[in-house]
Amino acid sequence: MAMKSDGFFFLLVSLILLISACRGQQLPGxxxxxxxxxxxxxxxxxxxxxxxxxxxxxxxxxxxxxxxxxxxxxxxxxxxxxxxxxxxxxxxxxxxxxxxxxxxxxxxxxxxxxxxxxxxxxxxxxxxxxxxxxxxxxxxxxxxxxxxxxxxxxxxxxxxxxxxxxxxxxxxxxxxxxxxxxxxxxxxxxxxxxxxxxxxxxxxxxxxxxxxxxxxxxxxxxxxxxxxxxxxxxxxxxxxxxxxxxxxxxxxxxxxxxxxxxxxxxxxxxxxxxxxxxxxxxxxxxxxxxxxxxxxxxxxxxxxxxxxxxxxxxxxxxxxxxxxxxxxxxxxxxxxxxxxxxxxxxxxxxxxxxxxxxxxxxxxxxxxxxxxxxxxxxxxxxxxxxxxxxxxxxxxxxxxxxxxxxxxxxxxxxxxxxxxxxxxxxxxxAANKDGLRPAITAAPERVWYGDEFEVEVEVALPLVGQMEVNLLSAPFATHSFSQGQRMVRLSVSPEVTVKEGGVDGIATPYKYRVVCKAPPDGRVAPPGYYMAFALNQGVPSVARWVQLVP
Missing domain, CATH: 2.130.10.80 (Galactose oxidase/kelch, beta-propeller)
Structure with missing residues (x-):
């Protein structure tokens, strides 16, 4: 009987500690x-x-x-x-x-x-x-x-x-x-x-x-x-x-x-x-x-x-x-x-x-x-x-x-x-994502509908999976609604390695070239300026501004 009580007490204490730890855990952002x-x-x-x-x-x-x-x-x-x-x-x-x-x-x-x-x-x-x-x-x-x-x-x-x-x-x-x-x-x-x-x-x-x-x-x-x-x-x-x-x-x-x-x-x-x-x-x-x-x-x-x-x-x-x-x-x-x-x-x-x-x-x-x-x-x-x-x-x-x-x-x-x-x-x-964070080193300032264009990126660690490139508009925000807000996920080809990083143990970035295809027309993405983000495993770069034109 005492063993059962001790076991119950141990489980209760463990549960309290677990709840306390969860409550004290830092929320994201x-x-x-x-x-x-x-x-x-x-x-x-x-x-x-x-x-x-x-x-x-x-x-x-x-x-x-x-x-x-x-x-x-x-x-x-x-x-x-x-x-x-x-x-x-x-x-x-x-x-x-x-x-x-x-x-x-x-x-x-x-x-x-x-x-x-x-x-x-x-x-x-x-x-x-x-x-x-x-x-x-x-x-x-x-x-x-x-x-x-x-x-x-x-x-x-x-x-x-x-x-x-x-x-x-x-x-x-x-x-x-x-x-x-x-x-x-x-x-x-x-x-x-x-x-x-x-x-x-x-x-x-x-x-x-x-x-x-x-x-x-x-x-x-x-x-x-x-x-x-x-x-x-x-x-x-x-x-x-x-x-x-x-x-x-x-x-x-x-x-x-x-x-x-x-x-x-x-x-x-x-x-x-x-x-x-x-x-x-x-x-x-x-x-x-x-x-x-x-x-x-x-x-x-x-x-x-x-x-x-x-x-x-x-x-x-x-x-x-x-x-x-x-x-x-x-x-x-x-x-x-x-x-x-x-x-x-x-x-x-x-x-x-x-x-x-x-x-x-x-x-x-x-x-x-x-x-x-x-x-x-x-x-x-x-x-x-x-x-x-x-x-x-x-x-x-x-x-x-x-x-x-x-x-x-x-x-x-x-x-x-x-x-x-x-x-x-x-x-x-967050700082623990820095190794995954891509940096866009080259991108066109202007892109035409339906055209292919190249984006060059650097990453501290070698890529795992496909790089994404997404276009996001800059809306007019007021009264709980962002007028004109829009995101378009582009079609991208598998990236090409431009330069291997980390050669001879030196912390140099890996460089890649990604070929993207612009949206087909203004119905998908109206003409104008967009923030182009490269994403690696859900971690975005700083955006480059790209003008989408007919």
Whole structure:
């Protein structure tokens, strides 16, 4: 009897020790503060082909904490929070160099509150809409190196045919941009305006008392048609004919679009299946009525819906996330996994409408079996609620900025306006992966559709398995959705050894040449600049920027 008791006690102690060890184990990923004070809370964020980052807030809220040169002040008589005369000498946009951690103020004149954006084929960021004097405005930012003099250009012509507040932009196969929806705007239009304004009754049909169809989720499928999701409904839309080709089944779990604050991403398009399959994931959101009744402590949604949008019999498969989440951002990583980051566990989008910050990022691994796809990652200690963003950098980190749950800048209370900029490093950037990490030593700056091109890489250790080369777009991130986000897995030939490493015991790198085939056309990857990552056993290189051209 004593032996049985001793054995039970030993097992109990072992179990307690095992649980304690697991609890103390470091979760994957690390955080660092890139900038202690950006001066502005970035409501909209985009990474340029120079690997600089455009930070953009709104005007109409008084002065920020970042000053403009005196000769670049703006006059805004409609902003009652400014001194008499409406003179604003603070910046509401800035250019950040994450590598040197330098910041340069930019000039924005019209109100970009809840606006939209998309990069054009030449690398220019087209920025559209906003509120008040920005409602029908178009702006352009043609990027340059950090030490250059590029700045925002407010376009006098053309102007938007409809006011676009809370709209979504998507680049099309020919390099033009479609601008969809917005508050009181159930329509779509194009830039350049070579096609007329088009009514879009689907948005009127998905409008409810708390809206829930703003910032619709829009994904360009590899057949050139659009998957458009609003509220809890989605359609396949032929943007050329203006026809709704089909309506998909409704996604259970409540509304997902603004102000209910879910997010969405399209999983990688893959040359292995001829780029024929496109899967869309929609995660999180708020319960209906939370925004209307200001139920800030109402738990957020816990589900992700996943659908093969190109399947004739497409149906949603629903999975449970480790945490409820509203106002989360979904960022495509070079591995094809999706980082779900930022947000709250209760409430909705809107000023002072969220609570219980969700500090842990979660990795969604689409190729794992259902039930094993989510991995909880290292938490931050900085809440990122309403008006926060997340963007992939060319070095593989994810830049996190913003969070201003208040109408004006407010630096006291539970969730103050956040001016710090962070970077999250996924596990693939850990030091113990350095021996596997490839470095791209040569790649073309420009690639034509369907052409073969070569990429040369160096690796400290000899390759095991096939090198991957993936193209990732630079999206415009705002309000929990990255407009234009896209990843394409290229067809690659077996690598050719250029130089053997480690000769005579000296730690020299192994050098390889990989032949890649560019995407066939703009339906798979619209023209423009992409980050080209080489991957070795799931460990990515620093990306090279490549322009994909017709």
């Amino acid at each position: 690390t955080w660092e503060v890139v900038l202690e004070n950006a001066g502005i809370a970035s409501m909209h964020t985009a990474v340029t082909r120079f690997s600089t980052v455009i930070l953009l807030d709104r005007t109409g809220i008084g002065s920020s904490r970042l000053l403009l040169p005196r000769d670049r002040c703006r006059i805004d008589h409609s902003d009652s929070s400014l001194p008499a005369g409406g003179r604003d000498c603070s910046a509401h946009s800035a250019l950040l160099d994450p590598s040197s951690r330098r910041l340069r103020p930019l000039s924005i004149l019209t109100d970009t509150w809840c606006s939209s954006g998309q990069f054009l084929p030449d690398g220019t960021l087209l920025q559209s809409g906003g509120d008040l004097d920005g409602l029908r405005k178009l702006r352009a930012f043609s990027p340059c190196s950090f030490d250059g003099h590029c700045d925002w250009l407010e376009l006098d012509s053309p102007i938007l045919a409809d006011g676009r507040w809370y709209a979504t932009n998507q680049i099309l196969p020919d390099g033009s941009v479609v601008i969809i929806g917005g508050r009181a705007a159930p329509s779509l239009e194009f830039y350049p305006p070579t096609r007329p304004l088009r009514s879009f009754p689907f948005l009127a049909a998905t409008m409810d008392a708390q809206m829930d169809n703003l910032y619709p989720f829009v994904h360009l499928l590899p057949d050139g048609r659009l998957f458009i999701f609003a509220n809890a409904r989605s359609i396949l839309y032929d943007v050329d004919t203006g026809d709704i080709v089909r309506e998909y089944p409704e996604l259970d779990g409540g509304p997902r679009n603004y102000p209910s604050g879910g997010s969405s991403a399209m999983l990688p398009l893959d040359a292995a299946d001829g780029y024929a399959k496109a899967e869309v994931v929609v995660c999180g959101g708020a319960q209906y009525g939370v925004f209307l009744h200001r139920q800030t402590d109402m738990p957020a949604g816990t589900t992700c819906g996943r659908i093969v949008a190109t399947d004739p019999d497409a149906a949603w498969a629903v999975e449970e996330m480790p945490f409820p989440r509203v106002m989360g951002d979904m960022v495509m990583l070079p591995t094809g996994e999706v980082l779900i980051i930022n947000g709250a566990q209760a409430g909705s989008q809107g000023y002072d409408m969220g609570s219980d910050p969700c500090l842990n990022p979660v990795l969604y691994r689409p190729d794992q079996p259902a039930g094993l796809r989510f991995m909880v990652l290292t938490p931050t200690d900085i809440p990122r609620l309403y008006h926060s963003t997340a963007n992939l950098l060319a070095d593989g980190r994810v830049l996190v900025a913003g969070s201003n749950p208040h109408y004006f800048y407010r630096f006291n209370g539970a969730f103050p306006t956040e001016l710090r900029v962070e970077a999250f490093s996924p596990e693939y950037l």
